Amino acid sequence: MPEPYLFDRLLELTLLLQQDLARSLDGVGLTPARAHLLWELDQLGPASQHVLAKALQVSPRNVTGLVDALEGHGYVQRSPHPSDRRALVVTLTDKGEQTVAQMQADRVSAERELVEGIDAAEIEQLIRGLDTVLGRLRHMVEDAASP
Amino acid sequence: MPEPYLFDRLLELTLLLQQDLARSLDGVGLTPARAHLLWELDQLGPASQHVLAKALQVSPRNVTGLVDALEGHGYVQRSPHPSDRRALVVTLTDKGEQTVAQMQADRVSAERELVEGIDAAEIEQLIRGLDTVLGRLRHMVEDAASP
DNA sequence: TATTGTTATACTCTATAACTATA
């Protein structure tokens, strides 16, 4: 009977990563959910709220609340959609863009701390192993979601 | 300038694992926080609420709420502490123990799906790589927490 | 008729602070 050696490590990894993420977000004054929206908005470019809801896999109502908060703190801006008068376009403000840039810099420095001093070939191998596991995990989640 | 190749993968892993966990918890009718308490309680054996609060790194008030819910659904039971009349001892009921057993079985089967058909030496290598990363992550989180 | 976003409502997780009963 197989002990969950790998799975346990992945769970601990998840815990630690969330703690690290929360800490780094404290630095910019954001919650994880709001930071996630900001991040996604930067990837997508200006987007309507229902597009954000799809991207974040979250209800439209939830997006309303997150955008309310982010707009209230000056990270994003709502403006009317040019051709669809039902919709609103959400855009990063300057402050929002600077914040995303800071988050990106934080990731780069986290990456550096993680791989520093490790042989490049070893990193390559680890990444290949992770990719295999990621592929299977995606499968597991999708299989469970569809039927 | 180093791209966060590794870090990005770890983040995706975290997302997928949370989705998989939520799905598997739906199967037993629990939320992640309640399942976590149940899991920890099984590890610790019968424990007072403040011990649980320490173990889960969560406020005592939070534990009160989680135990309220779990007791209401018949997963755990509160009983008076034998020697300290301020304290309550929380114990898994039969239903609680069966639920934890189911969660353990789910982990084992997830492990199997993840490693099935992969060469044992390759798994070993992946686990060694993960352990290195885990060690560094623990450091990063601790360093940030202490000063 | 279908879609976009909002209001209304509700549940869960989480925290701090004040309080009670005990140590």
Added chain:
DNA sequence: TATAGTTATAGAGTATAACAATA
């Protein structure tokens, strides 16, 4: 004086359902 747990209060994330305006 300190500790174990609760009540009180509050904020954040999330969801569904009903509704308005627009497509």
